[in-house]
Amino acid sequence: MKHLTRAFDGQNQWWKYLVVLLVAFGVGQTVGALPLIVVMVVAISMNGGQMETPENLMDLSAYGINPSLGLALLVIPFIVTLVLSIVMIKSFHQRSLKDVINGGRPFRKNRFWLGVAVWGAIMLILLFVQLIISPEELEFRFNPVSFIPLVFVAVLLIPIQSGTEEFIFRGYLAQGVAGWTKRVWLAILVPSVLFALMHGMNPEVKEHGFWMMMPSYFVFGVAFGITAVLDDGIELAIGIHAVNNTLGALLVTSKESAIQVPSLFFQQEIDPVKESLVLVLSSIVLLVVLKQILNWDFSIIWKKIEPESV
Numbered sequence: 001m002k003h004l005t006r007a008f009d010g011q012n013q014w015w016k017y018l019v020v021l022l023v024a025f026g027v028g029q030t031v032g033a034l035p036l037i038v039v040m041v042v043a044i045s046m047n048g049g050q051m052e053t054p055e056n057l058m059d060l061s062a063y064g065i066n067p068s069l070g071l072a073l074l075v076i077p078f079i080v081t082l083v084l085s086i087v088m089i090k091s092f093h094q095r096s097l098k099d100v101i102n103g104g105r106p107f108r109k110n111r112f113w114l115g116v117a118v119w120g121a122i123m124l125i126l127l128f129v130q131l132i133i134s135p136e137e138l139e140f141r142f143n144p145v146s147f148i149p150l151v152f153v154a155v156l157l158i159p160i161q162s163g164t165e166e167f168i169f170r171g172y173l174a175q176g177v178a179g180w181t182k183r184v185w186l187a188i189l190v191p192s193v194l195f196a197l198m199h200g201m202n203p204e205v206k207e208h209g210f211w212m213m214m215p216s217y218f219v220f221g222v223a224f225g226i227t228a229v230l231d232d233g234i235e236l237a238i239g240i241h242a243v244n245n246t247l248g249a250l251l252v253t254s255k256e257s258a259i260q261v262p263s264l265f266f267q268q269e270i271d272p273v274k275e276s277l278v279l280v281l282s283s284i285v286l287l288v289v290l291k292q293i294l295n296w297d298f299s300i301i302w303k304k305i306e307p308e309s310v
Contacts, residue, residue, distance in 0.1 A: 006175055107235060169194065187305075216272070
């Protein structure tokens with residue numbers, strides 16, 4: 001278990017995590033948002049200073065910003081956060097990027113692409129089933145002029161946003177919790193709770209309510225955490241998270257989606273209960289498929305992490 005035991009290095013003090021996270025997120029999200037702010041000011045000025053505040057604040061087209069450009073601007077804070085995190089973790093913990101990803105081994109591209117393939121297939125199957133069972137729920141809105149640029153931006157940049165979240169939660173924080181508690185299940189649970197809370201300001205939460213949406217984020221976080229623990233690294237989780245957000249942006253959007261882009265389909269109404277149930281079942285299918293492919297032992301989740309296994 002090289003990934004989690006990497007924290008047994010004498011550099012796992014809680015205050016270091018607090019400083020790294022506060023600075024990386026605080027500075028990263030603030031400084032990284034400056035290009036978006038500048039573009040918004042310019043766009044509003046070009047519109048004569050007139051603007052209408054959208055119901056979904058993530059709908060940057062309401063400010064006169066091209067959706068694909070807006071998506072690229074929204075990813076910049078994550079790029080800054082990732083760079084700051086890597087630099088500060090190296091300084092505070094003497095851990096490299098590879099140390100946080102999988103305990104110091106080379107990045108396993110095959111695991112990343114396995115995550116992309118399995119979860120991507122599940123997402124496409126779910127969309128196909130929805131189109132067969134309830135076609136009236138989805139409005140086809142394909143516009144090649146706006147969709148083609150979106151494909152390039154989404155494929156190139158969204159994996160950076162997803163990878164940053166996995167690096168922080170299933171990598172860095174999971175290692176910290178493992179070092180403090182010596183318990184695998186807590187290294188899954190605690191980052192998952194924090195991961196869910198981080199999404200508490202998303203438009204979906206405003207639309208459907210905190211307690212309605214938090215279980216979905218938490219379940220997804222737990223699925224990511226289990227894959228990271230059982231696969232001894234976060235490459236699988238990065239792949240799953242990346243394809244989830246990328247295909248999510250390309251395939252279906254709704255008025256409360258966190259990413260407002262010209263997707264192929266527009267869903268008028270979202271049933272959060274049904275969506276949560278589908279996510280739970282899909283996550284179970286994901287873990288079962290990966291267990292069969294990678295021969296995982298789920299009993300590892302309940303084991304104590306031994307420092308001597310470094």
